[in-house]
Amino acid sequence: MNKEKAYSLFFEKGLYRIMILVVMCVLLTCISDSFLSLSNIMNIFRQASILLILAVGATGTILAKGIDLSLAGVMSLSGCVCGYVLNAGYPVPVAILAALSVGIGFGFVNGFLVGVVKIPAFVSTYGVKYIANGLALMLMGSNIFFGFPESFLFLGVGFLGPVPVLVIWALIITAIMYVFLERSKFGHQIYCVGANSTAAFYSGISTLRTYFMVHVISSTCAAIAGILQASRMNAAQAGMGESFQMLAVASIVIGGTSMAGGEGNVIGGILGALILTLITNGMNLLNISSQAQPLVTGAVIVLAVFLDVQMKHIEGKKAVKAAIA
Amino acid sequence: MSEIIRLEHIWKRFTGVTALSDVSVSFSSGEVHALVGENGAGKSTLIKVLLGAYQPTEGRIFYEGKETVIESPRKGSELGIEGVHQELMLVPYLSVSQNIFLNREIRKGKIFDVKEMNRRSQELLHDFSIDIDVTKPVKQYSASIWKMIDIARVINQNPKVIIFDEPTAILSEREVDSLFSSIRRLKEKGIAIIYISHRLNEIGEIADKVTVLRDGHHIGTLPASELCNDDIVKMMVGRDVSQYYSRSRVERGEELIRLDSLELKKGQHDISLSVHKGEIVGLAGLVGAGRTEVAEAILGINPILKGSITYKGKPFHPASPSQSIKKGIYLVPENRKYQGLILRFTVANNIALSVFSRWAKFFYKGKKEATVAENAIRKLSIKTPSSKQLVNNLSGGNQQKVVIAKALETSAEFLIFDEPSVGVDVGAKEEIHNHMDSFVVAGGGILMISSDLPEVVGMCDRVYVMYEGRIVKELKGDEVTDNNIAEYMLGSKVAEAGI
Structure with a gap:
């Protein structure tokens, strides 16, 4: 591999994030004996799985210069609908289909608000989040539904050999999203719309379809996350997705996907989600009190984005040098 | 007319590209000096060297007879070299006079003398026969007025050298006329003007001297009176452009x-x-x-x-x-x-x-x-x-x-x-x-x-x-x-x- 290619891989593709991850692992191994145990590693992957599904699902919305702030709401509502239908005695596939339709439906609502009504995604999806949360509250009140059938619990807590089923779901969805966003023409259209929607529109790319596409994908992934969370916890209640909202957005941004649109990748989002999960895991291993944990998480997010800006700066300087004046 | 700035054997190399090769040219006070060349000929690089945005790879710059390093645009500005850029460089939500006096506000004691700034802004724009409300935000005005405001802003800084980078691209004919009369006024005041334009007719009208660049090389500097448009074009492209517009004969179809x-x-x-x-x-x-x-x-x-x-x-x-x-x-x-x-x-x-x-x-x-x-x-x-x-x-x-x-x-x-x-x-x-x-x-x-x-x-x-x-x-x-x-x-x- 020549120098230029290595340089491009390291900076432009953001491979230095892997190094951050490795450094964190090495540090945690030194500090804590239990870090490298198989059970802890599986635990990390299990913890990361749901965040990963949300993050790779919502990457498209940010690539298209938008955002999805409704995913926690959609996740909660889908989880609740799933639990509600199960408790009413319907079979597992019906419950899952009901939850998925909630996700797809909200995706269309978001796509409609952003693409047709042209309300900025930051505002419209934020509003939709409250609508979803409100519906979940109306459905559930303050009840917690639990005691789901074994076949449903298998989705979130089962094992295939040594591998948790939850991790398999995350891998499948991540692989699909990788192919879709980075290898398909639809993914490339999303990048184009995010980088300059006017030029994309004048060039014959349907911006409207793109907005629908990214939001339906994001909401569907949120619904899947809701179903898996309900299964993993063996419980469903209103607000169950709340804590994931900003973590999912932070994973994407830490992963180097630009809020300015048209720039970023799925791999970065995976690394972002793993970094955030490792922080939480590490703090638990180190017995850092749960009151102090948000402070550390916040500091790491700021630090990660700062690093990213610095890396881009180096890259930018190189580009300026290369540019013809 | 005295020489104010002289470039000697300037080279500017970027990785893989030589943007300027051995360019020597001098500019004089009270003279309109046109800089022409195709896109990519090195005009922008040359301007950036003059303004201090780029450092030449080799070569020397003499300013008012002394060898000078223009290490930053700020230094350029301190020396009295200002540019009117191709892009519109105003703050949309500030008023016309706030834009003109941005960073150079007139103070009465510790507070801004808004009245005086408004009056002076009005005066400056009046020279271009533009009478607008200078207290309104600039975003209300059209692109051509923006350009004039930008020019007024530069003139207000009393520079010794002004570089105009395609100032007329978005101006109407009437506005071009008033721009030219104020350029002539600046010239009489002894300011050196460097003028870049693709419109060759303008160059004949306003310029005293013409410097032609091609592929980063200095092709020649000649008095404008000795050049006609065809000569300039020939120097710019390095060949005869026999006919500007050539159409093939085509049978009109369905x-x-x-x-x-x-x-x-x-x-x-x-x-x-x-x-x-x-x-x-x-x-x-x-x-x-x-x-x-x-x-x-x-x-x-x-x-x-x-x-x-x-x-x-x-x-x-x-x-x-x-x-x-x-x-x-x-x-x-x-x-x-x-x-x-x-x-x-x-x-x-x-x-x-x-x-x-x-x-x-x-x-x-x-x-x-x-x-x-x-x-x-x-x-x-x-x-x-x-x-x-x-x-x-x-x-x-x-x-x-x-x-x-x-x-x-x-x-x-x-x-x-x-x-x-x-x-x-x-x-x-x-x-x-x-x-x-x-x-x-x-x-x-x-x-x-x-x-x-x-x-x-x-x-x-x-x-x-x-x-x-x-x-x-x-x-x-x-x-x-x-x-x-x-x-x-x-x-x-x-x-x-x-x-």
Whole structure:
């Protein structure tokens, strides 16, 4: 591999994030004996799985210069609908289909608000989040539904050999999203719309379809996350997705996907989600009190984005040098 | 006239590119010194060296006789070197006078003397015969007024050297006149003026001296009085541009598209025109006459309220650009940086922008994109180090060629060009015209919107003239002259004929 290619891989593709991850692992191994145990590693992957599904699902919305702030709401509502239908005695596939339709439906609502009504995604999806949360509250009140059938619990807590089923779901969805966003023409259209929607529109790319596409994908992934969370916890209640909202957005941004649109990748989002999960895991291993944990998480997010800006700066300087004046 | 700034053997190298090679030139107080050259000839680099934005790789700069290092734009400003940039550099939400006095506010004690700043701003703008409310935010005013405000801002800093980078690109004729009279006034005050423009006629009118750059080399500096436009063009492109506009003889083919009394929005109606295969049809008119709206209606960007379009003999209802493009219609838009290109994507990405979705049902064909781009780069001789270069780093003419490559890739039969040669140098302009010509020779049809009358007269077989939202005249054959078009587009003939 020549120098230029290595340089491009390291900076432009953001491979230095892997190094951050490795450094964190090495540090945690030194500090804590239990870090490298198989059970802890599986635990990390299990913890990361749901965040990963949300993050790779919502990457498209940010690539298209938008955002999805409704995913926690959609996740909660889908989880609740799933639990509600199960408790009413319907079979597992019906419950899952009901939850998925909630996700797809909200995706269309978001796509409609952003693409047709042209309300900025930051505002419209934020509003939709409250609508979803409100519906979940109306459905559930303050009840917690639990005691789901074994076949449903298998989705979130089962094992295939040594591998948790939850991790398999995350891998499948991540692989699909990788192919879709980075290898398909639809993914490339999303990048184009995010980088300059006017030029994309004048060039014959349907911006409207793109907005629908990214939001339906994001909401569907949120619904899947809701179903898996309900299964993993063996419980469903209103607000169950709340804590994931900003973590999912932070994973994407830490992963180097630009809020300015048209720039970023799925791999970065995976690394972002793993970094955030490792922080939480590490703090638990180190017995850092749960009151102090948000402070550390916040500091790491700021630090990660700062690093990213610095890396881009180096890259930018190189580009300026290369540019013809 | 005394020399104020002298460049000696200036070289500027970037990785892989030499932007300036051994340029020596001097500028004098009280003189208008024009700097001409094609895009990419090194004008911008030279200016940046003068302003302190770039450091020369080799060579020396003498300022008022002393060797000087202009290490930053700030230092340049302290020395008295200021630039009026091509882009509009004002803060939209600040008032006119706040912009003019930005960072140089007049104070009465500790507080700003707003009254005095307003008065002085009014005075400065009055010199350009612009009387506007200087307390209103600048975003209310048009682009040409912005330019004048920007110029006023620079003059207000009492510089010794002013660099004008294509100041007239967006100005009307009247505004150009008042700009020129104030440049003459600045000259009398002993300020050195460096003037960059693609409009050669202006150079004859305003410049005392002309320096020509080509591919980073200093080709020559001569008194303007000894040069005619043809000489300058020859020096710029290094060859004879025998005829500015050359068209091949093409037999007019069948009708490609016909608009029948379209109504677009209030005040835009009675729009009827047709374009045949093998024809370049002009759509002339003033800015704001509704020409771009017609183009955008055909593409399906703006709605059509009434009337009908027939395309290749069948009724056509434009719904969106993607549908129109599929039918073989393509618009090369007016604003290439905003509507035509994704600036931070590569040349290859941009060339494939309108076609990559056709190549496969699902997958994105990166390799095919590269091959297609390489071919287009060769065919249109786009000057770029590689197809992976960001479009943002290309010169205006080459960016426009990328947009045209995009259009040709769609295998369109009907192209609309909206101001195809704005901000494009003479050489690239000629190439673009040649591509238009070969497109109609191959059986396509073109509708060309242009404010450049010689271009309209030189390129078009027929011309429709728009005036205040209507097509008021179709000119054919010998009727296509500068005078005829101008009279209809300005409305003088319209009133007379009672159209």
